[in-house]
Amino acid sequence: MDILCDFEPAVIQKLDPVVVNKIAAGEIIKRPANALKEMIENCLDANSTAIQITVKSGGLKYLQIRDNGTGIRKDDLGIVCERFTTSKLKQFEDLQSIATYGFRGEALSSISHVAHLTIQTKTANDKCAYKASYEDGRLKGDIKSCAGNQGTQITVEDMFFNMSQRKQLFKSASEEFSRILDVVSKYAIHNANVSFTLTKQGENVALRTPINSTKQDNIKIVYGADVVNEMKTIECQDEPLQFKMYALATSVKYSSKKFTFLLFINHRLVESTAIKNAIDQCYAPFLPKGNHPFVYMDLQIEPKNVDVNMHPTKHEVNFLYETEIVDKIRWAFEGKLVGSNETREVYTQQLLPGASNPGDVNGDQASQGKETKVYAKDMVRSDSKEQKLEKFFGKSFAKDSQDNTETTINVSFESEFTLNDNNESNLVGRKSFILPARTNGDVKRKQTKLTSILTLRKKIESRCDGKLRQILADSNFVGCINRRQSLIQSGSNLYICDVQKLSEELFYQLLMYDFENFCEIRFENPLSIKDLAILALNNEESGWCEQDGPISELAENVEEALIKKADMLREYYGLSISSSGHLETLPLILDNHTPSLGHLPMYILRLVTEVDWAKERQCFETFCRETAMYYARTTLIIDECEWKWLIEHVYYDNIKKYLIPSAQLGTLLLPVANLQNLYKVFERC
Ligand code: ADP
Numbered sequence: 001m002d003i004l005c006d007f008e009p010a011v012i013q014k015l016d017p018v019v020v021n022k023i024a025a026g027e028i029i030k031r032p033a034n035a036l037k038e039m040i041e042n043c044l045d046a047n048s049t050a051i052q053i054t055v056k057s058g059g060l061k062y063l064q065i066r067d068n069g070t071g072i073r074k075d076d077l078g079i080v081c082e083r084f085t086t087s088k089l090k091q092f093e094d095l096q097s098i099a100t101y102g103f104r105g106e107a108l109s110s111i112s113h114v115a116h117l118t119i120q121t122k123t124a125n126d127k128c129a130y131k132a133s134y135e136d137g138r139l140k141g142d143i144k145s146c147a148g149n150q151g152t153q154i155t156v157e158d159m160f161f162n163m164s165q166r167k168q169l170f171k172s173a174s175e176e177f178s179r180i181l182d183v184v185s186k187y188a189i190h191n192a193n194v195s196f197t198l199t200k201q202g203e204n205v206a207l208r209t210p211i212n213s214t215k216q217d218n219i220k221i222v223y224g225a226d227v228v229n230e231m232k233t234i235e236c237q238d239e240p241l242q243f244k245m246y247a248l249a250t251s252v253k254y255s256s257k258k259f260t261f262l263l264f265i266n267h268r269l270v271e272s273t274a275i276k277n278a279i280d281q282c283y284a285p286f287l288p289k290g291n292h293p294f295v296y297m298d299l300q301i302e303p304k305n306v307d308v309n310m311h312p313t314k315h316e317v318n319f320l321y322e323t324e325i326v327d328k329i330r331w332a333f334e335g336k337l338v339g340s341n342e343t344r345e346v347y348t349q350q351l352l353p354g355a356s357n358p359g360d361v362n363g364d365q366a367s368q369g370k371e372t373k374v375y376a377k378d379m380v381r382s383d384s385k386e387q388k389l390e391k392f393f394g395k396s397f398a399k400d401s402q403d404n405t406e407t408t409i410n411v412s413f414e415s416e417f418t419l420n421d422n423n424e425s426n427l428v429g430r431k432s433f434i435l436p437a438r439t440n441g442d443v444k445r446k447q448t449k450l451t452s453i454l455t456l457r458k459k460i461e462s463r464c465d466g467k468l469r470q471i472l473a474d475s476n477f478v479g480c481i482n483r484r485q486s487l488i489q490s491g492s493n494l495y496i497c498d499v500q501k502l503s504e505e506l507f508y509q510l511l512m513y514d515f516e517n518f519c520e521i522r523f524e525n526p527l528s529i530k531d532l533a534i535l536a537l538n539n540e541e542s543g544w545c546e547q548d549g550p551i552s553e554l555a556e557n558v559e560e561a562l563i564k565k566a567d568m569l570r571e572y573y574g575l576s577i578s579s580s581g582h583l584e585t586l587p588l589i590l591d592n593h594t595p596s597l598g599h600l601p602m603y604i605l606r607l608v609t610e611v612d613w614a615k616e617r618q619c620f621e622t623f624c625r626e627t628a629m630y631y632a633r634t635t636l637i638i639d640e641c642e643w644k645w646l647i648e649h650v651y652y653d654n655i656k657k658y659l660i661p662s663a664q665l666g667t668l669l670l671p672v673a674n675l676q677n678l679y680k681v682f683e684r685c
């Protein structure tokens with residue numbers, strides 16, 4: 001006997017649209033904070049400047065959001081909550097250029113499927129406000145006129161009243177409230193021009209940010225002063241990749257067990273594991289294990305490269321060129337962290353256990369103060385009043401440096417030096433290392449007798465950090481990261497090395513050691529100092545303002561001032577200025593290196609304004625600093641192949657051979673990985 005199934009197959013039926021919509025709505029609105037995020041975005045899309053939010057029971061009982069934006073037209077109130085109704089998107093192609101937050105016309109509709117929804121709104125043209133209630137995407141009852149201000153007020157009550165299972169999931173109103181607070185806080189920080197107020201009904205204000213505030217101020221309100229005090233601005237952009245990034249990130253002095261990462265891509269609060277991980281990795285070498293930074297990031301990507309149409313909750317944003325963009329962001333962060341002074345302690349701690357505080361290395365406090373001089377990266381004057389050009393004219397030049405020359409020959413002093421141009425050197429007591437000779441085949445080098453130069457050389461040597469010198473001497477070039485940074489390996493450690501900054505120090509030292517022995521780079525057509533000065537003064541970087549006097553007059557002063565110094569500059573540095581005021585030669589400091597012509601005008605101007613010509617030692621020191629800064633500035637117009645070659649074979653090779661590093665320069669060498677540890681990791685894989 002056949003055993004037949006007693007059950008009839010179930011009849012397949014088309015689902016009631018209300019059920020379909022409810023399922024979809026539940027996908028979008030998973031909790032009160034989701035609904036609120038959608039509604040905040042609507043307020044911002046409507047150009048509001050003040051947004052007030054009131055909640056009860058974590059938004060489950062009551063959630064109201066009021067704005068002062070454009071309002072909704074009365075004619076639209078009938079359909080505003082129907083699914084796929086929007087004022088922001090007309091055809092699929094529009095998705096590619098969408099700049100507003102919402103685009104699907106799904107938020108209000110979804111909310112109306114899971115809660116009681118009431119809208120009260122008034123546009124600028126309406127005489128009164130209108131109020132309407134909605135249920136399952138449709139208008140419930142009539143649209144009533146009432147009194148009210150311009151803007152929109154949306155009230156959501158009894159969320160998930162019709163979804164008993166979902167409702168049971170929410171046990172804690174306080175947890176829902178903290179999610180709401182989180183969403184409001186983040187949007188308040190990103191939209192600092194808009195004021196946000198969040199209130200628990202019947203209680204005090206939980207969060208208030210003022211109108212036209214700053215992101216920093218709002219971060220302080222939400223996350224506290226500790227975060228803001230240690231915050232830096234990090235920016236990068238790339239034209240080919242069509243993106244722009246602005247971040248406020250804590251320095252390595254700050255750390256927290258929790259990684260707070262606020263990411264806005266095209267003004268939408270989203271998450272990106274790729275970016276988050278990349279940033280966390282940048283900080284990892286600096287922070288104690290298990291600790292993280294605070295980072296707010298505003299990332300703007302060409303809208304057509306962003307796929308916003310990915311998930312109804314729109315948290316996940318995919319974008320084109322993700323790897324490349326993440327790399328650029330990582331470099332921007334690394335650059336800021338590696339170059340920062342704050343890394344100093346970390347360096348000492350990680351690289352040189354037991355090393356003395358870099359500040360103590362020399363004990364020469366007075367000369368250390370001098371080190372706080374402005375370097376290339378800070379060369380733009382922010383306040384032109386601080387350093388007026390006239391300050392440098394007349395006064396400094398009235399005094400001839402000859403009056404102050406320190407020409408005494410101090411034999412006993414000189415004999416302290418064991419460094420000379422032809423021999424290996426054993427420098428200053430405990431800090432011993434090998435410094436190769438820099439003879440360039442020229443055995444007849446002049447030995448200077450100027451005490452000032454000898455003192456400055458001694459200063460360099462006494463600050464030398466033996467371990468760092470060893471790291472450089474043992475190192476090999478791995479590759480360029482960008483125009484500033486390269487990867488080098490020394491022993492089993494990999495370092496990110498700020499080649500540009502190190503080369504600035506190298507140029508400074510070479511200027512000290514090759515004193516009176518420079519070969520020259522000759523201009524076929526000598527350049528008029530006056531013309532160069534005019535070019536520089538017209539450049540914003542010079543900080544020139546009308547009170548400084550007419551540019552042509554100032555340029556003449558520059559010319560006159562430098563002509564006076566011409567003999568000295570020619571004899572000591574191979575920098576030749578003719579009596580007619582033409583620049584004929586510049587010193588050749590490193591073979592195969594020509595300083596950038598683009599930066600030459602500024603250099604000439606700064607020779608007059610920044611060099612302390614009055615006293616001999618200060619004069620040499622500041623002249624060499626300015627010249628080093630100029631020589632380390634790379635020409636932007638050369639192509640990638642060329643700068644990579646220069647960095648490896650001119651800058652790095654010479655740094656490795658000749659740089660006498662002070663402990664302070666350790667901040668420019670960031671240990672990123674230990675190869676033995678890496679090999680262990682690979683073995684396990
Ligand atoms: P979307 O934002 O994707 O267009 P929503 O469902 O969030 O879809 O909103 C539907 C429409 O309602 C919007 O396109 C907008 O015209 C209108 N709207 C919603 N909230 C506001 C508001 N606070 N101010 C002005 N208009 C609003």
Ligand code: MG
Pocket residue numbers: 038041042101102103105107108
């Ligand atoms: Mg919307």
